[in-house]
Amino acid sequence: MQAIGMYGIEPRGAPHVEACFHDGDAVRVRVAFPPGHVRTPFYCRGKVGVIERLCGAFPNPEELAYNRSGLPAQPLYRVRFTSRDLWPGLNAPHGDVVEIEIFQHWLEPMEAA
Amino acid sequence: MNAPPGAPHDHTHFRDDEASISYYRTMEIAVRELLVEKNVFSLADVRAQIEAMDARTPARGARVVARAWTDAAYRERLLANGAAACEELGLELGPLKLVVVENTPQTHNVIVCTLCSCYPRMLLGLPPDWYKSREYRSRVVREPRRVLEEFGTRLPDAVSIRVHDSTADMRYLVLPMRPTDTDGMNEAQLASRVSRDAMIGTTVIDR
Numbered sequence: 001m002q003a004i005g006m007y008g009i010e011p012r013g014a015p016h017v018e019a020c021f022h023d024g025d026a027v028r029v030r031v032a033f034p035p036g037h038v039r040t041p042f043y044c045r046g047k048v049g050v051i052e053r054l055c056g057a058f059p060n061p062e063e064l065a066y067n068r069s070g071l072p073a074q075p076l077y078r079v080r081f082t083s084r085d086l087w088p089g090l091n092a093p094h095g096d097v098v099e100i101e102i103f104q105h106w107l108e109p110m111e112a113a
Numbered sequence: 114m115n116a117p118p119g120a121p122h123d124h125t126h127f128r129d130d131e132a133s134i135s136y137y138r139t140m141e142i143a144v145r146e147l148l149v150e151k152n153v154f155s156l157a158d159v160r161a162q163i164e165a166m167d168a169r170t171p172a173r174g175a176r177v178v179a180r181a182w183t184d185a186a187y188r189e190r191l192l193a194n195g196a197a198a199c200e201e202l203g204l205e206l207g208p209l210k211l212v213v214v215e216n217t218p219q220t221h222n223v224i225v226c227t228l229c230s231c232y233p234r235m236l237l238g239l240p241p242d243w244y245k246s247r248e249y250r251s252r253v254v255r256e257p258r259r260v261l262e263e264f265g266t267r268l269p270d271a272v273s274i275r276v277h278d279s280t281a282d283m284r285y286l287v288l289p290m291r292p293t294d295t296d297g298m299n300e301a302q303l304a305s306r307v308s309r310d311a312m313i314g315t316t317v318i319d320r
Contacts, residue, residue: 039228039280039281040280041227041228041278041280043227043254043255055210055212055281055282055283056210056282058281058282061281076281076282076283078212078283083257083274083276086254086255087255090255090256092258093270093271093273093274095219095220095273095274096257096258096273096274096275096276097273097274097275097276098254098275098276098277098278099275099276099277099278100278100280101278101279101280101281101282101283102280102281103281
């Protein structure tokens, strides 16, 4: 378990979901298309990436958009995807990556290979 | 009948396009007027906020970069906790969570918000129009090298590109590489070499 708040990030003492992924963990973005104010870009849904860092826990924007509290706060991660995985067929150089902020409830664990 | 040359109205005028007000512009005006009427805030408050926003320019970010170039310990603190390091220079970022990403000879960073237009306004001021355009937002995650070339930035394939999609609560600032012809420059001189686009990552600083 990583400590929430490595950046001194909110919420201080507010209820939050515990972080369940560690740096370097492989994760898959859920394939789901709920309506509303969703901050998970379409282009990464269903894609596999690696946790780059835990950013902290933040009120869920999908709830905030409707004037609800967004609590318990959701862990937010930066997830690193290779450009080749995101855009098969474009043959980007191997080192090129895209890093996206994704909330924990959008991430599924990958079984260890 | 022709007006004599030099008369004030001897040419046709293009109509100012002020007749059409969009749906959201109308909504903004209506909500603003209601909030003022209900004394939630005053028009003076609105003006003060606009003036505070306009006072923020990329010179703030450039100060941070110049300090990081001249002070290795500061650079470490900046990369570890961007907001706290900015506060050291008197730059309050408020609720903003700042991630500073460092360019190296092996890695080039570039920033986008594909979902809207998230931008480190406290350090760079208002975003340029192209940053908010659908074209930049959709293309830079997909074909960053072609987009950077259109900004005059050609990177060899050996330099990896790291695109940061600012989708949630973080904001990003690129720490560019220090130009090689700047030995002996003081912080103010260095800051003058730091461009807005270099801190977004669409350009690099020459030399």
